[in-house]
Amino acid sequence: MNYNRREFVETLAIGSGGALLAMTGLNVANAVELPAANGRFAGKNVDEVLNALGAQSASKSADIAIKAPEIASNGSMVSVTVTSNLPGTEYIALIAENNPHPLVAEYYYSKRIQPYVSTRIKMAKTSNVRAVVKAGGKFFYASREVKVTIGGCGG
Amino acid sequence: MSNAMKVRVKNKNGVVDVKVIINHPMENGLRPNPQTGQKIPAHFINQFKILVNDEEVLVSRCTGGLSKNPFYGFKLTDVKANDKITVSWSDNKGQSGSTDAVVN
Numbered sequence: 671m672n673y674n675r676r677e678f679v680e681t682l683a684i685g686s687g688g689a690l691l692a693m694t695g696l697n698v699a700n701a702v703e704l705p706a707a708n709g710r711f712a713g714k715n716v717d718e719v720l721n722a723l724g725a726q727s728a729s730k731s732a733d734i735a736i737k738a739p740e741i742a743s744n745g746s747m748v749s750v751t752v753t754s755n756l757p758g759t760e761y762i763a764l765i766a767e768n769n770p771h772p773l774v775a776e777y778y779y780s781k782r783i784q785p786y787v788s789t790r791i792k793m794a795k796t797s798n799v800r801a802v803v804k805a806g807g808k809f810f811y812a813s814r815e816v817k818v819t820i821g822g823c824g825g
Numbered sequence: 826m827s828n829a830m831k832v833r834v835k836n837k838n839g840v841v842d843v844k845v846i847i848n849h850p851m852e853n854g855l856r857p858n859p860q861t862g863q864k865i866p867a868h869f870i871n872q873f874k875i876l877v878n879d880e881e882v883l884v885s886r887c888t889g890g891l892s893k894n895p896f897y898g899f900k901l902t903d904v905k906a907n908d909k910i911t912v913s914w915s916d917n918k919g920q921s922g923s924t925d926a927v928v929n
Contacts, residue, residue: 680873704872704884711888747892766890770855774890780882781903783875784840788898792890822892823855 699822702760702778711773716800719773720766725802728778728809731756738799745795746822751788752801761804767813768797769823794823832912834926841901841928843875845912846894853889868918870895876911877904903929 710722720726737751752762762785763776776792785803793799793816800813829848834841847870856869869889875882883899901910906928913923 690836702881702884704886707886751898769890771853771890772887773888775885775887777883777885782877782880782882782901784900784902786898786900788896790892790896792892823853823890 677783686706690766702780705780710776711771714771716767716772719763720802722773722807723763723802725763725809725811728802728811731803731810731812734803734810734812736799736801737814738814738816740815741817741819742793744822745793745818745820747772747790748793748799748816748818748822749788750799752786754785754801754803754805756785756803756805757811758806759803761802762787763802764789764791765800765802766791766793766797767800769794769795792822793818794821798817830912830914830922830924832910832924832926833923834910834928836904836929838904839902839904841904841910843897843899843901843910843912843926845897847897847914847922848887848894849875849914849916851889851891851895855889868916870914870916873897873914874912875899875901876909876913877908898903 706723710719713719713722733755735753742748760779764774765772766774777787779785796817798813798815800811802809802811827894831846833844850868852865852868859863867889870887873885873887905907908928910926915921
């Protein structure tokens with residue numbers, strides 16, 4: 671399953687950004703398309719999500735900055751900003767580790783947009799917010815704990 | 826149709842801030858209705874895109890894990906004045922919305 675996805679992503683990169691790739695050596699395509707989801711959103715814990723992403727071996731990186739509140743009084747609206755300073759960033763996934771479905775959202779970046787996202791997420795309870803970044807074909811991650819007073823996922 | 830969305834585009838020395846708010850319930854399907862106790866059916870945006878002059882520069886999948894009336898901030902580079910920015914979304918019930926903005 672993972673292999674299929676990787677293969678697909680690579681085909682995409684070669685198809686839409688091959689010429690650019692050859693010139694700059696940067697593995698970020700001009701235009702982007704969505705590869706198959708492969709059930710990654712159905713993952714019920716961080717490991718399942720990472721497996722579905724093919725990112726089990728992601729290494730921790732200090733070049734990924736997560737801005738999030740230390741304490742969120744309302745878990746239904748937690749502001750999170752992720753900036754990747756890794757060269758060739760093409761993908762960012764937002765994961766709230768203790769949510770019923772931890773993978774909240776994922777973003778595929780072309781070279782015309784900075785590897786940055788600012789959004790608001792729901793958090794069921796106190797947990798790490800993890801950003802998984804794909805840059806230059808490798809996975810990296812950073813995480814940051816957010817203490818949640820009132821959970822925002824219902825159920 | 827819940828098609829109300831706001832897009833603000835601001836050019837700051839070649840980096841274009843794109844800020845988006847979409848009016849959407851973002852029900853994740855886990856929340857019970859306080860009156861009936863039954864779960865409210867899932868209804869959330871699952872795809873989001875930004876296009877510059879009709880070329881996709883950002884594609885995203887999301888879930889009911891985003892807050893109600895989701896907010897998005899992105900920073901575009903390699904964009905010129907008068908370029909057309911299109912922000913579009915679609916949800917798990919097949920509804921969708923799209924708004925254009927022009928870079929100042």
